[in-house]
Amino acid sequence: MMKVNDFLKYTITLNIEYENYFSLIYDTKYLLEARLGADRIFIAKKSIYANCRKRAVQKAVQWFWKEFKGVLGSVHKTMIVDDPHGEVVYDEGFACNDLCNKYLCEETIARIIEESDGELIKDVSEGSENHPPNSVKRAKRRRKLSNVIAPRMTQTPAGTIYYRTTVVPQCSKNGKIIQRRKVKNVKLASKTLEKALREISRRGLDRHETDDVISTEVVQEKLKEAA
Structure with a gap:
């Protein structure tokens, strides 16, 4: 049932392998209207309505598994959802794993890669049913840099604070360093x-x-105390 605010139309396209199409008919008695395209691939289309592409993709995935029960194979190898309203746009906050940016057609993938100016490439990894690949991925993983908030103290973008403490102090004798200082970052609560x-x-x-x-x-005294 279509909700009042589901007013945007999207098109689901299924590219079904020849054998899988007839398995669908024989195994589930589900007659899906489709046309035979190149390379013995059946192409089926279905309209879906939602208030945004992210919601449309969510509904499309749910429909796919409910209707076909795995007979057509993995959803990421079979289904694409169009982007008729131009919602897939590259910017600094672009997330490859956002549902809005998944199950893209080749045309949209090419456009978003061009917009990214080399930041994105097509994701050609195999993935699995439980962990499907994204349509695109970053050419290089972006490092999230921590901020220095005080001497020896840094804070990650997630808010975790680390303190760089001296584990082994530097030790000298007669003006010569006989023990180098060792430090490590300690996570604070x-x-x-x-x-x-x-x-x-x-x-x-x-x-x-x-x-x-x-x-x-002083070092020797501390060692005696520890013993």
């Missing part, structure tokens, strides 16, 4: 800078930061 600073102090993560170069005697 705090989500704000103020709370993170208190957490660092409470956990003692900054205990070596006031004086990076310490004497051999």
Whole structure:
């Protein structure tokens, strides 16, 4: 049943292999009106209505599995949904795995790749029924850079704060370095800078930061305490 706000029309196209088309008739008694195209491929079309392409794709996938019950194979190898309203547009926030940008026809794929200026390429991976590939993918994975919010402290785009703590302090004797400093990034539970600073102090993560170069005697004393 079409909802009041499902006023946009989209066309589903099924490219069905010759054997699969007759298996559909024999196994399910479902007579799908289709025409035989090139390379012994049956082509069937169906109109669907939704308020946006993302919703149209969602409804199309649900219809595909409900009607054909897997007889036609994987949906990503059989079905495409057109983009008559120009909703698939490349921008900085373009997500390849967004339903709006999946099950694209070759023409739309070519257009979006051109718009991306080399950022996108066609996704030709096999995928599976449970994990279908996208129509396009990024030529190179974009790195999400962390922001420096304070000395030794960075915050990821997701909001996680890390503190670069000294695990092994640098040690010198008679003006020569006999032990190099080793550091590592420690994930903090705090989500704000103020709370993170208190957490660092409470956990003692900054205990070596006031004086990076310490004497051999201090190192030996710490080793005795640990023993």
